[in-house]
Amino acid sequence: MTNEPRRRRSADRANKGSTAIPQLPLQALRNPYKPMEILSADQVEAIHSAAVHILEKFGIEVMSPRALALFEKAGAKVNHATQTVHVDRAMVDEALKTAPSSFTLTPRNPERVVRLGGDALNFTLVAGPPNVHDLERGRRPGNLRDYCDLIRLAQHFNCITMLGNQVCAPVELPANSRHLDTYHANLTLTDKSFHVSAIGRGRALDGIEMMAIARGMSLEEMRESPALTTIISVNSPRRFDDAMADGLMTMSEHGQAVCITPFTLMGAMSPVTLAGALAQQNAEALFGVVLSQLVRPGAPVIYGAFTSNVDMRSGAPAFGTPENTKANIASGQLARRYRLPYRTTNGSASNAADAQGAYETLMSLWGAVLGHCNLIYHAAGWQEGGLTASFEKFIIDVEMIQHMIETLRPIEVNDAELALDALGRVPTGGHFFGEAHTLERYSTAFYQPMLSNWQNFESWQEAGSLDATQRATRLWKKALEDFVEPALDPARREALDAYVAKRREAIGAGEP
Structure with missing residues (x-):
């Protein structure tokens, strides 16, 4: 963060006579531990071989004429009547040689x-x-007012690294141009990177051009310094529709992720079966990797x-679910086999911001972290299986x-952390509350939660007996203030x- 926003926030809080919601500082997050390996090396190779078999023998339907032409030019077997593309092992291997193992996205x-x-x-x-x-x-x-409030929350909390593609759909706006309003909100109410909509070339290109304007760059400069990404949702099983394929090609052509x-x-x-689902997932993901590398x-x-x-x-x-958690871990092994960055989701099917929503989200979150996921999509606010963006669930x-x-x-x-001096000073049966080692660290020793309530029952009852979801309402309103x-x-x-x-x-005149 810059000093100026900090000063402005401090002034605002002083004027309101309020204290800040405790949160962790802005930081480059990393997972320093070894990833969990739920599959053996032989099992990983068996899934890879099954994926290659799917690509070579069954093929993938591609509904974009431009993508079909690219595959055909590269030597893939293309059946234009069925729009099916068969990709062989060599083409997959060649694409994996050029796909970067890591990269950065730089917003404004x-x-x-x-x-x-x-x-x-x-x-x-x-x-x-x-x-x-x-x-x-x-x-x-979904509506634009709520959309803007939700991305304000994402901007406010440091642990939210970037925005997804439209936190909610502002349905009061025309469907063919509402992406312009959401991109504009993303670029003015936040200074973080975001996912653009890749439903066709036009929406993807609008996001790229608008980010270039916000960064003061040309499209050529953006091509060498990516800022954006998108989700290319495969229409499983084994179909890339024309809009997704065209959006993918536009993003890759302009150097965006x-x-x-x-x-x-x-x-x-x-x-x-989990093995069968992973084989299919692997085949479809690798196919998209190949297409991106054929473009650029x-x-x-x-x-x-x-x-x-x-x-x-x-x-x-x-x-x-347990299956979802295991899939998150196993998918990380597959991504590492190909030396590719890895994305998954910490989802929940709960219809409310309740205990089910919390434990399902935490189960899948642990799977993502143990699998060394680099991008946890839908990480904050997902409810009702992705049909609702929840303010309380966000908190x-x-x-x-x-x-x-x-x-x-x-x-x-180290010596300071082992605290042998403090241990020697406190007598048998004593306590560490007043020990100098404790007093030097008491304000920073432990994580300070923003939502948990650690009052005794009587104090909690006197304060209104609010549960975590009710307390979350107060917090999102405070964050917006x-x-x-x-x-x-x-x-x-x-x-x-x-x-x-x-x-x-x-767009109103009919242009894409």
Whole structure:
């Protein structure tokens, strides 16, 4: 953070006579521990071989003529009648040689740089729900006001590294141009990187051009210094529709990152077995990697995983299950086999910001962290299986994320930490409350939660008997009160406004 926003926040709080919500400082997050390996080396290779078999023998449907032409030119077997592409092992291997193992995304504030790959760890705001919910106003369709408030929260909390693609859909705006409004909000109310919509070339290119304006760069400069990414959702099983394929190619052509994410729900869009689902996920992800490298060798690409299961009684998606947790760990092994950055999700199927929502989210979050995920998508605010963005769930998730960050902080072992002098000074049966070693560290020794309540029962009852979800309501409202809009050069703001006006007019006239 710069000193100026800190001064402004301090002044605002002084004027309001309030104290800040405790949160961890802005930092480059990393996972310093060894990743968990739930699969043996032989099992990883068996899944890889099965994925190659799928690509060579079964093929992938590609509904974009431009993508079909690229594959055919590169030597893939293309059946134009069925729009099916068969990719062989050699083409996969060649693509993996040029796909970068790590890269950075630099938004308009370079202090918010996003590192992807290696042991880097990043968390995003929930993305894509059509609905919004909070305890005071209930469940309602997504709208621009709530959209802006949710991204203000993402800007306020340091542990949210970047924004996803539309935290909620502002349904009151025209569907073909609302992305302009959400990009504009992203670039003015936050200074963090974000995911653009890659539903076709136009939406992707608008995001790239608007970020270039906000950074004061040309498109060529952006090509060499990426700032954005997108989620390319594979229409599993084994289909890339034309909009997703065109969005992928546009992003790669301009040097921006793409995250290839198959939607492999076991029992519905993939086999009911975890091994079969992972093989399918692997094949679809590798296919997207190949396409990105055919467009531009060296284009940044992320291995995406979204493997979970359905409720076999109803067919409804389930998240935070043991199967989902294991898939998050195993997918990390596959991503590391290919030396690719890795993305997954800490989802929940709960319809409320309740205990189920917390334990399912934490289960999948542990799977992501143990699997050494670099980008945990939908990390804060996901509710109702991704159909609702929740204000209270956002706060609960931020608390869990901060717990995880502190858990990943290595234990220090040195003379000061071993505290032998203090141990020698405190008599048998004594206590350490008044010991100098304690007094020197009491304010920073332990993680300070923002949501947990550690009062005794009587004090908690006198304070209103609020549970964690009710306390979360107070916190998101307080965070919005404390929000400070990040500064943006007035000339760049004016250029953004002009771009949006011009493109809105063009889209209204029928241009893509």
